[in-house]
Amino acid sequence: MTTSAISRQNQARVSWFRRLLSNREVITFCLLIAAFFISSRLSPYFLDIHYIFDATSLYTEIGVMALAMTFVIISGNIDLSVASMLAVTAVSFGLLYTRVGIPMPIAIFIALVMGTVLGTLNGLIVTRFKLPPMIVTVGSLALYRGLGQIFLGDHAVTGFPESFYGLDMRYVGNSPIPYPLVIFLTLAVVFGLILHKTTFGRMVYAVGTNQDAARFSGIAVDRVKVICFAMSGLMAALGALMMTSRLASARYDMANGWELDVITAVVLGGTDINGGQGSILGTVLALFLIGILRSGMGLANIKIEYQLVVIGSLLILSIIIPNIVRRLRGA
Numbered sequence: 001m002t003t004s005a006i007s008r009q010n011q012a013r014v015s016w017f018r019r020l021l022s023n024r025e026v027i028t029f030c031l032l033i034a035a036f037f038i039s040s041r042l043s044p045y046f047l048d049i050h051y052i053f054d055a056t057s058l059y060t061e062i063g064v065m066a067l068a069m070t071f072v073i074i075s076g077n078i079d080l081s082v083a084s085m086l087a088v089t090a091v092s093f094g095l096l097y098t099r100v101g102i103p104m105p106i107a108i109f110i111a112l113v114m115g116t117v118l119g120t121l122n123g124l125i126v127t128r129f130k131l132p133p134m135i136v137t138v139g140s141l142a143l144y145r146g147l148g149q150i151f152l153g154d155h156a157v158t159g160f161p162e163s164f165y166g167l168d169m170r171y172v173g174n175s176p177i178p179y180p181l182v183i184f185l186t187l188a189v190v191f192g193l194i195l196h197k198t199t200f201g202r203m204v205y206a207v208g209t210n211q212d213a214a215r216f217s218g219i220a221v222d223r224v225k226v227i228c229f230a231m232s233g234l235m236a237a238l239g240a241l242m243m244t245s246r247l248a249s250a251r252y253d254m255a256n257g258w259e260l261d262v263i264t265a266v267v268l269g270g271t272d273i274n275g276g277q278g279s280i281l282g283t284v285l286a287l288f289l290i291g292i293l294r295s296g297m298g299l300a301n302i303k304i305e306y307q308l309v310v311i312g313s314l315l316i317l318s319i320i321i322p323n324i325v326r327r328l329r330g331a
Helices: 003-022 024-042 049-056 060-074 082-100 104-128 133-152 179-197 199-209 211-216 221-247 258-268 280-299 304-330
Strands: none
Touching: 024 280, 049 179, 049 280, 060 082, 060 179, 060 199, 060 221, 060 258, 060 280, 082 104, 082 133, 082 221, 082 258, 104 133, 104 221, 179 199, 179 221, 179 280, 199 211, 199 221, 211 221, 258 280, 258 304, 280 304
16 A cells, blocks of 8 residues: 555544544534443443333423523523523422412413523514623513512412423323423424524524624524524523422422523534534433433432532533534644
């Protein structure tokens, strides 16, 4: 074999390695497999099929919010108020049913509308006043959480009918698959089709890549942003209903700190924090990666602070890796 042929083979290997690194879904999938193996070594109980599926109910609410957050971040924005929207919506839903006496179906509908309105309000403030989304949603994070505490105080809303609570204890037929997992995966398919197969999805990418170019090409940039924020509010409301059903109660401090988990799932899945890049598949894989890690470490009685170190390290790596890939491409 000639020297030039060997050189071409080496270049081909380097090119293949670069393409592999540039595919964030592949990297996340490999990390998911590694997390599954590590968790199975931490505790022999982890491999129980019923435990694996039941554990998904603990983070599917994070998942449904992460699906909408993927749109928000790809569009070049961020929503730090998702967990607070979940809390205030759950509290309002509980009060509407237990104290006002509104029928359950109507209370559910009002809760979904309320979440959508709260998300839309975030989007309108960002677009109309041209304010940074991080600043706006930090403010609404405190506002919505505070409203939940004003509405309910330090008490909890209980007294829901048996037909409503215990969603996580209901399974598809005789299988070990819980309904929350089915809801999440169904929504993942729907959001994936919208993002990757529709005109609106292409507009979201365009807005996140270059707002000025998108505006000059005829895209209603502000409208796209508001819709993304509205979707975030809607999914926060759905998460509120799912979590209220799982806990059989609603409090103002529900999902406290979950905004970090939601954003971690999105960014770890390959969505560029600066916008313009990302996928629903990556978000789904990252969610299961985080869930498996936490489930395995929880079974092994690893302290929560160490769990936070692991998740935080993954988030930092997910931001560093794209920069390494860009440098490799430029090399």
